[in-house]
Amino acid sequence: MAIKDWLPAAVRAAATERRLTAGEALFRLGDKTAGLCEIVAGRVRLARVDRDGHEIVLHVAGPGDTIAEASLFSPQYHCDAIASTDAVVRIYPKRAVLSAFDRDPKAALAFSATLARQVMGLRTRIEQRNIRSARERVRNYLALNAGADGRTVTLTGTLKDVAAELGLTHEALYRTLAALERVGEIRRAKHMITVARPRRV
Amino acid sequence: MAIKDWLPAAVRAAATERRLTAGEALFRLGDKTAGLCEIVAGRVRLARVDRDGHEIVLHVAGPGDTIAEASLFSPQYHCDAIASTDAVVRIYPKRAVLSAFDRDPKAALAFSATLARQVMGLRTRIEQRNIRSARERVRNYLALNAGADGRTVTLTGTLKDVAAELGLTHEALYRTLAALERVGEIRRAKHMITVARPRRV
DNA sequence: CGGCGTTTTGAGAGAGCTCAACATCGGTGG
């Protein structure tokens, strides 16, 4: 769900861009909230620092992700945002966003819709993490990401990325895929995995 | 974030209640969407059935949770909702909710705010699941749920519930807590856990 | 008092992680 699909053009035009070097803070806990933030390039992590000075990562956002949605409704940030790599972000001023929502209920609803969709997706991912077995987790992933035919999954990124999304080490993923291919449950091609025998348990 | 905190009273009044027996479907994939649903009692799972006839659980909701937020923006349900136990649910008709949002931007924004907060919480939980070690996961949980003093965590439910939330078996949680207590890192009282030595790594 | 669910501890096994070596691929520059 890209920003441009729901944020009015007028608001998008009001955005400012900012460049961050690795380790630089986009904002800190307690700062006055500026607005919605879209990651254009690089990685930005949201984190809190506990009493021990230990950093607790809440989320890692990459290109296309938005962060600080909740900041629209809060005067201060509730955590730190630190660039993990050199990064470029685009900031949509809070006031512009909120007033657009106020004037245009459609836009507000569209925003709600994207959030509701995000909630769905995140809940699905959490449920996926409850699966212990690497094999089952991969099966789940394939079933959930299968295309229209219900059998073919097109890989957007690298297998390493998939492994991270699944919460597995890349080695474990490679092995599991190899094992599934060995028993004929899947077939693999470049950037594509096909489940060989649907309709089976 | 309880429903009554953001849903206008007029909409709440329009709600209907429904009683489900274990295994009964609240709705099925493809059904026309009725509205927002709040779980009053029992457990309801959201699931999809894949080509193999295998059920993929997307989410399990308990009392106080809302489900089908995204259904407000879709004509049909995208998954099944099945009662895992006998359950009672309250349904807020889609039309009433949407028209309330349309009339009252404040209500729409309040809805967005709860969703944004949910997204935050869910992302945090996902990040937590990336922690492999039971001990680290428990530390993370304690740090994240500490009260105002940053050292004391008050348990709302049973330890078994906490274990489920952490994605650990209850045995693993008991053992980990016992170990942490043994080395003096935490102290435990009835429904309360205190981190003994803050400001340490 | 009796029963049920939570809490606790024990022992064993399996599964994924870690460390390590190597193959493969794509891009870069000479």
Add this chain to the structure above:
DNA sequence: CCACCGATGTTGAGCTCTCTCAAAACGCCG
């Protein structure tokens, strides 16, 4: 065009850690 290099992909071996199965103490409620 080819050598080089870094990142991705792949496989091996050992080890740690959690899960599983089991049994028992504990606490709460009827």
